[in-house]
Amino acid sequence: MSVAVAAEQDRAPLFDGLREYARKNRIPFHIPGHKRGRGMDPEFRAFLGENALSIDLVNIAPVDDLHLPRGMIKEAQELAAQAFGAERTFFSVQGTSGAIMAMVLAAVGPGDKILIPRNAHKSVWTAVVLSGAQPVFMEPEIDPVRGVAHGVCLATVERTLEEHPDAKAVLVVNPTYFGVCADLRGIAEVVHRRGIPLLVDEAHGAHLYFHPALPCSAMAAGADAAATSMHKLGGSLIQSSILNLQGGRLSSDRVQAVLSMLTTTSTSYILLASLDAARRYLATWGEELLTRAIALAQRARREIGAIPGLECLGPEVIGDRSSSYDLDPTKLCVTVTGLGLSGIEVEVLLREEHGIEVELSDLYNILCLITPGDGEESVCRLVEALRAISREHYRKRPATPVVVKTPEVPPLAMSPRDAFYAPAEPVPLFESEGRIMAEFIMVYPPGIPLLLPGERITRGALDYIQEHLEAGLPVQGPEDPTLQTIRVVARA
Ligand SMILES: Cc1ncc(COP(=O)(O)O)c(C=O)c1O
DSSP states (O other): OOHHHHHHHTOOHHHHHHHHHHHHOOOOOSSSTTTTTTTSOHHHHHHHOHHHHHTOOOOOGGGOOTTSOOSHHHHHHHHHHHHHTOSEEEEESSHHHHHHHHHHHHHOOTTOEEEEETTOOHHHHHHHHHHTOEEEEEOOOEETTTTEEOOOOHHHHHHHHHHOTTOOEEEEESSOTTOEEOOHHHHHHHHHHTTOOEEEEETTOGGGGGOTTSOOOHHHHTOSEEEEOHHHHSSOOTTOEEEEEOSSSSOHHHHHHHHHHHSOSSOOHHHHHHHHHHHHHHHHHHHHHHHHHHHHHHHHHHHHHTSTTOEEOOHHHHHHHOTTOEEOTTEEEEEOGGGTOOHHHHHHHHHHHHOOOOSEEOSSEEEEEOOTTOOHHHHHHHHHHHHHHHHHHTTTSOOOOOOOOOOOOOOBOSOHHHHHHSOEEEEEGGGOTTSBBOSOEEETTTTEEEEOTTBBOOHHHHHHHHHHHHTTOOEEOSSSTTOSEEEEEOOO
């Protein structure tokens, strides 16, 4: 980074501008009605504090407007674009879900084909329903040891594009929740050969931009758009995110218009300020902070790997599968089947006996994220807790043989949009085989649908859902929260 750029990145015009405005102590006759907290529950006011409440504003002229940025928000977005190597950056107060929906809806319309990994997040599928686009599934590489999907490889994208030369866009998830990155540069190249945009769900990759030892980011790989979750791993407040653009295959004005359609008119300035401050912190201190986080994670990976019954996903394991995969070392995916326990059982033991919360668990694994918010102490606590669980459980139960079942992909019988809007009726979940799904059912986290609207329900899919329910995993999505019934397309 040049001296001039470094000096620019040291600024936080939006955060500073809001504090400056708050200092003026203007008399507000506008929303929010709590008026700097004076009109709100006193206990909540005291808890949040005066500073936060003083910048809980609405889009009055002096503080700019996310829907038509001309002042401090525009400047903050421009600084973010510079930091992320994008041509334009948009702030999102609708999480990464909002950013994903905006990039998909800006890229494709009714009937357009878009290539998508079947294990994409529900926000991608929501955008498919809203746009009326026709999804073409790409199968991710499945890790037979852990039962997790490692993202779509270059050869799959190439083959699917050959089969569907009329596709209008390609979307990939990179990195995956578990930190696995595909050959994104290669994927961008084959997608661009067709003259269409590559959209990246980069929910788990905000930090990749700020350390040379981390895998390649979406913008560096040449992707056209990336929805990058600042609140997940970039240090901003929960629900704030960004959408990065470059390359001109997607019109930035169209993206701005679509994002605006999807965004509340009462945008939170606390969230926006947190994006500005998080960008400044990453751009100025990110490399140093991440060097420490990577070292902590690598030590934890070594120590966890030495615990009987546990295995920690490492770059060598990914390297065995395909040299074109890369791993974000800050994600610790710990496979626990050697203890004879499920991932969810270890999650509960960590919570109830050790005061530790993991990011997620599934049938075989737990996932822990190491970030600049960690220190020696938190990481040692995790390793110690896993050692204690191993001492107590290793060889007490027969080690679960690793029989990894991967979800069967049910056939798409109707477009997701047509199924979602078709006349529907509730039927008992486990008597729905052969019917066409009219809603979503997923495990959250990670929010990947087990069944999508338009898919014909198979026995395999129902067995897979049952297995997740029996393991106590958070299956959700249908209108009936008890999951007794699901909505399927009504028979004519
Ligand atoms: C892969 C992926 N994409 C998108 C999202 C949506 O992000 P957000 O919760 O910020 O809307 C998530 C959230 O978990 C995710 O895991």
